[in-house]
Amino acid sequence: MNILVINSGSSSLKYQLFKMPNQSPICSGLVERIGIDGSYIKHTVFSNGEKLVTEKSGSIADHGEALKQVLAMLSGGEKPVIASPEDIAAVGHRVVHGGEHFSGPTLITDEVKAQIKKLFSLAPLHNPVNLKCIEVAEQTFKNAVQVAVFDTAFHQTIPAEAFRYAIPDKYYKEDGIRVYGFHGTSHKYVSEQAIMWLDKKESKIISIHLGNGCSMTAIKNGQSIDTSMGFGPLSGLVMGTRSGDIDPSVIFHLIEHAGYSLSQLSTLFNKESGLLGVGGSSDMRDIRKLVAEGNDDAILALELYAYRIKKFIGAYTAVMNGVDAIIFTAGVGENDMAMRESACRELDYLGIELDNDANAQYNGGIMDVSSRNSKVRILVIPTNEEYEIASQCYGLLN
């Protein structure tokens, strides 16, 4: 059974085609820097132990256009992987916000699409794009089953003391205002990998997902018990274009004294803040180049970014009364060794000590980059949201 997985993030679209239940993909790829200059597609076909890579650059304005180009690559190019749309039995979609409605993989119906739409304003960089990808896939693969896997699902185990905000009851009961948490598919996947690696079911893990969106999760005995994103994917860590935690008084101030409208506020905190707002680019690679040129704004952006991670490591160590392992994952977490170094600096009081050489040598797979004396294992684990989505789809359909 061929399952195509579509993972649209805020700046990227990733995809993999799996022949399930076999774990290895037939092809995979990503479209990066969507909506900013220098967009490109990298499409890799795996065949008889070999990799055939096709790369294409050019401007890609939005996720709809990105997905159309990806679909053309699946059936065309040097090595087509499908002969016709009928070759795809199911399409698994990453959907970021599912509210309290969804705690597992879900067959997409008109009702499910309506729910995804209802949550547009809570995840404005994601849910509209997720729905667009579902619609393009429905039109392209008319006979395939469409399945949604929600970022929020893994966090449904968070207890009330962590998911409720300290505001009157009715805002939760009537309006569903609570912490939902995101990147759940990634936190689930990497923490399960870590539990296998540690060979320890009763474990305390902090998972740090640093992509364009960034979040951290405290995972006790395999279950999410707290996470840094909240009602929407905006709170917590400093991100590519999102501010992370901010005192709501700033919002009152901007409305009262600068006449800001709702949409101006949403644009400011979702699209113009974070690394972009402080350092001049949303992309960590650009920030690193600016830092190398001595740009003070970019240096400050990195400091804010690392400081916030460190603060949550402290908070989640306290919440779990200890920590066995910390995981770094996603675009920045896997590729930016200097950020891992900054975030773990001077944490020896908590028993967290990085091995700088091992950290610098990381080049893929699961690796322990902590020093021998470190009480806490520091693991770099490549996330694979697409594989996790494919297995959940397969589980649902069989």
Ligand SMILES: Nc1ncnc2c1ncn2[C@@H]1O[C@H](COP(=O)(O)OP(=O)(O)O)[C@@H](O)[C@H]1O
């Ligand atoms: N080699 C690298 N060094 C530093 N940062 C990197 C590298 N490769 C990717 N990144 C960063 O990873 C981020 C994107 O992460 P990703 O997980 O793909 O994001 P998303 O899924 O949220 O769109 C960008 O900030 C990008 O600069």
Ligand SMILES: CC(=O)OP(=O)(O)O
């Ligand atoms: C939820 C979220 O922020 O996702 P991404 O990092 O893919 O933008």
Ligand SMILES: [Mg+2]
């Ligand atoms: Mg992502």
